[in-house]
Amino acid sequence: VIAARDPIGITSFYQGWSSETPGAVYFASELKALHPICDKIIAFPPGHVYDSKTDTTTRYFEPSWWDPTNVPSTPIDYKAIREMLERSVRKRLMAEVPFGVLLSGGLDSSLVASIAQREVLRARAAQEKALAAGATSDENGLVGIDDSNSLSTVTLLSQLHSFSIGLPGAPDTQAAIEVAKFLGTKHHAFTFTIEDGINALSDVIYHLETYDVTTIRASTPMYLLSRKIKALGIKMVLSGEGSD
DSSP states (O other), rough: EEOOOOTTTOOOOOOOOOTSSOOOOOSSHHHHHHHTTOOOEEOOTTTOOOOTTTTEEEEEEGGGGGGOOOOOOOOOOOOHHHHHHHHHHHTOOOOOOOOEEEEOOSSSHHHHHHHHHHHHHHHHHHHHHHHHHOSSSSSOOOOOOOOTTEOOOOOOOSSSSEEEEEEEOOHHHHHHHHHHHHOOOOOEEEEHHHHHHHHHHHHHHHHHTTTHHHHHHHHHHHHHHHHHHHTTTTEEEEETTOOO
């Protein structure tokens, strides 16, 4: 059995052992799956791979920046950073499901939303042009990015949907509405009450599997927002989360 976790630990992954079944190894993406069975559980380290043949866990991801003495010498290139960010957003738009964007009105989410909106408009214009020329469907029907970084997406919404959530009168909500109006997205500004947040705490902690205050505080409105987004039929969202 081979088990591995992504290079920097974006996805949660756990490894466990049970004294009742010596020699057996358990894996799960959530602690709650292992807790009833295992009496020893560890967070599987990012960038590592486990091999049951040797019963060893070794690092497979060895980035050059891991060495603290390795100081980059390449001059900063703002154009390259911009193009890389645009390419990254395009890559995440390889979706065969309805998608939207989370928009707080801040720099990070506004940049992601603006790039996504531009790509959606570009793809829609290309689709309309093809239909006007008599095409019935995409040539290959594939979703992806070709060698020239052109995006092909099967699911095109008539309008990109953006979402925000906050307490009534929250300044972030007003900022998000202004950005959405500027970009031309169909914006959904949801609100919640303090009571809603308190009532959701037990569910949030259950899903997060942590009592870390900062994580729970940030995740509570996100949990409430995600439920509302899912109810609208949106299956995937882009976000500025993690930039800081």
